[in-house]
Amino acid sequence: MQTEALLDRFLGALAPLGPLAVWAHGSLAGGDHQEGRSDLDLIAVLPGPVRPGTVWRVAVLHQGLRADPLAAKLHCSYLTPATVADSGHRHLTWAHQELMRRPVTPVTRRELHTFGRVLHGGAPGGLLPEVPDRELAEFVVSDQRDFWRPAVDRAQLWTRDVWVDMGPVTFARATVTLREGRLISKREALEELPGLGAPAEIVEDIRRRRYGGPAPVPSGEGWRVRRAELVRGWLGPAIDALVAAYA
Incomplete structure (x- = not known):
């Protein structure tokens, strides 16, 4: 399956950054994923502050995946233990083939708690506060x-x-x-x-x-x-x- 192959490549490329956890949400976690049509919505929790060097490494990582035909649909927000609880924090995010900063919304957070898929590390409940x-x-x-x-x-x-x-x-x-x-x-x-x-x-x-x-x-x-x-x-x-x- 092309989706799983891309996820494996992504996790391998991300490993040098030492992620504490990587989770999928959206259709990829909820059982309604349509390969080639659906986005691949991911969250990665990195161990330390997102400094300029981290931003550069994340950009290089995603640029290295671009040859994969599904890579344009892979979106990932990068959280840290210091920022994971703040629903208003604008996290470093790769989406639509560019870097930006945006919050991880209450809907995404509830998805992660309800049916989030663990790709690496601990489950969302161990790091992410519940959404009232x-x-x-x-x-x-x-x-x-x-x-x-x-x-x-x-x-x-x-x-x-x-x-x-x-x-x-x-x-x-x-x-x-x-x-x-x-x-x-x-x-x-x-x-x-x-x-x-x-x-x-x-x-x-x-x-x-x-x-x-x-x-x-x-x-x-x-x-x-x-x-x-x-x-x-x-x-x-x-x-x-x-x-x-x-x-």
Whole structure:
């Protein structure tokens, strides 16, 4: 399996940095991973401060993996014992083939505790504090209100597959988390979407692109424009109603 081969290469390249633990979250840990389509979402806990030399070594490590066709989907945030408990800390992260700094969100932290996959070292429970239900719910509401709702108003975004794929699925996952206090997979989110009023054409469009199917995925400029109108016309009011109910 190409994914496992890439993970082995990654762990081997990371070994000189002496990681205390490496964990997978997202679909790779949750059992819904689609090779070649899904991201490889990882967390590494390094033993000491992330100094400029560490940043350089991390960059070299990831650049060395780029020949692998799946490497562009491998994302990893680098924590340390001094920063692991701070959910607002912006950790060194390799994502989308570049270095950046971003927090490890309460959703990711809850995923790690619930179904995180240990690739190396200790389990998340030994290093990572639990996420209180209130903190998780507040983050989910703010993500819908402050990120996704303004994005709905940016019409040009929704002609792109990635926004159509992620917006409705994230909304369905947010709804179930707020309603029931649990996390669900993308596959489960697709099953939730019809009951949340999502247009059937949008749900099928996402399903075929992620999981394949007997019929071809629609294409062409006319479909992309119509698809954007459908998803935005539903998603904006749906987010407004969710935020009003749970804010």
